[in-house]
Amino acid sequence: MELRLGLALPTPNIIKGFDLDNHKPKETGGLGAWNKPSKRSFEQAFGNFKEECKAKTLLLWSGQPNEEEDHKDQTKTTFSTIDENDAEEVDQVMGWPPIKTWRKKIFRQQHRVGRTEYNRVADEENGGSVYVKVKMEGVAITRKIDIRLYHSYQTLTNSLITIFTKDRKCADDDHTRYTLTYQDKEGDWLIAGDIPWQSFIKNVQRLEIVKKWG
């Protein structure tokens, strides 16, 4: 068996295996055949699958099934619909981080008891780090940076250029223009650079680098 050396295929959110052309849930003999009583409702899992199939048709991709490339647009792979016990964590990746179920229950209980949330302001006063997610359009990996490491928009953008140069596909090179946008405390997306740096680092929740239009 020959193994191709070298080429690193950018396949981060890989193959959840959903092949839309052939995923027709068998209505007949499907659910009926699987009548074995099982604690965590097999039917329920299958039901969820049908839901996911509907959602997936909106993300049509034209490639052949199972091609190991270009999955970067199939971004919504972090979900956990199957485990009913983790209903609160719909946005989490299933089974991650790897913590035993009974430990998770304890965390949930503790959080409900109204433990103080992460206090951004206090941490800033103590010189603590403030992590912000940075996503670049066209790149599947979302990075995290400590905004406290930078002291100006210039240093921030320089750094981001360095980070994302490695991730960008070579096709889109220097001819493409990008704009740095951020989401503020109110949830609005704004173009970075409008407000003084100090206000910016207090406000910024997330960053996204988008392609300039026109």
Added chain:
Amino acid sequence: MHKKMAFSFPDEVLEHVFSFIQSDKDRNSVSLVCKSWYEIERWCRRKVFVGNCYAVSPRMVIKRFPEFRSIELKGKPHFADFNLVPDGWGGYVFPWIVEMAGAVPWLEEIKLKRMVVTDESLELIAKSFKNFKVLILSSCEGFSTDGLAAIAASCKNLKELDLRDCEVDDLSGHWLSHFPDTYTSLVALNISCLGSDEVSLSALERLVGRCTSLKTLRLNRAVPLDKVANILRRAPQLVEFGTGTYAAELRPDVYSDFAGAFSSCKELKSLSGFWDVVPDYLPAIYPVCSKLTSLNLSYATIQSPELIKLVSHCPNLQRLLVLDYIEDSGLEALASSCKDLQELRVFPSDPFGVEPNVSLTEQGLVAVSSGCPKLQSVLYFCRRMSNEALVTVAKNCPNFTRFRLCIIEPRTADYLTLEPLDVGFGAIVQYCKDLQRLSLSGLLTDRVFEYIGTYAKKLEMLSVAFAGDSDLGLHHVLSGCESLRKLEIRDCPFGDKALLANAAKLETMRSLWMSSCAVSFGACKLLAQKMPRLNVEVIDERGPPDSRPESCSVDKLYIYRTVAGSRFDMPPFVWTMEDDPSLQLS
């Protein structure tokens, strides 16, 4: 062939010699020397270890080792701990109990991990083994307090009942009262997993009072702090103790009662429990801290300053489990106070929070690695890491046997250089030559697997998630890691090529788990055809794999070697490959 041997000891002598050999590996080696040694060994093996309950059948085990007294069985794959194995998958102990009930009436010990244990099984154990002494259930489920009542009522010689991390249907706290008044032989009791309802405190107190050999007692959360004093006073000989809830009204009389009871326990070496800690009650345990070797604070939501005070009272600590509230500063304190530390586990207090809620970083790990020369085993959850830190840790701790790092956000890069963490983990496997267990996390390319395949020659268990670029990564591991027994992989771009190219390797391992990877159904079928002594099980809740093209990836794959053939208890969502394409649906 002549039976003339250079040394012809009578069997009894050999048997006596073999009785000093306890480890399974050594016993297995002994039995390979020659036929007569095989025979003698199999008749005198008293402890049997079955790492995968489906690798062999109970009858085969009993046939080969007719006189065993202790059996250890493991069922579900490790990733079942994180909900990756659907309910109903398997791991039932009942068939084993049935066979042993008839054939091994003198059985004394049963140790199970990740198995489904029903009340029926427990009742059968209680009925069948007159000299039953030890029941250890680790991460098991499927039984209720009714089953425990049966054990309590019938097992007159019971010494150990340990239900660590089990899921028990807590129907009634009165199962404890089923221990007859004449029963006094309890040495270890661990009921820490029992639910929030009643454990009959009076029954517990009476039990503890009459079992004067009791050395280990781990209570469940429901036991209030103010009742603990009564229990402790009845058992000053305890060596290992787990509190219930560690919260009570701040009243001087309650405090002094509790503190007084604690200080009367001069033998205490290990403490655990500490749910809902009220910090003002912590000083009550200071008097016993200097002798403590093991401390489990992984439920204690106390902050760094209190944790620092606590650990600085424990100079003899060898094992610490704690939440990340300890922060880097607490780990630095630990590094300077606890020079005997061998094992450290730091759990995340807010694993699903988007932003870090505590100041725990790679610095804490570096500090401990630098200050604790005996550190061997680490489980560390954090939110950032650097290659530099990992290299430092590796150089500081060449004696690591277990290193499990979990950077909470998948694919997090080195926060300083923004590069993958290949070099850092590479240093770990290069410097820690005795490494047996490794868990990876963070941004990793195929290169880290190249390092692992090259250097990790003693590695027995590897856990991989969200890592690698191609089949080459998997190929490096399967072809390079000579001692590999268990490999578990999730969300990696590993597919058919590496698996099929290394098919033979799989027979030298206990098991391989791959979920959300890129292995096609066609490859599974091919593998199963090529390797008849492997069970290739596809776990797929989307429906039969053959309703999709063969090139479609399977959802989850569990491959293990076996001499028992396909199992008979597969649920509808588990498929094995038979010789013909028709799949069994049952």
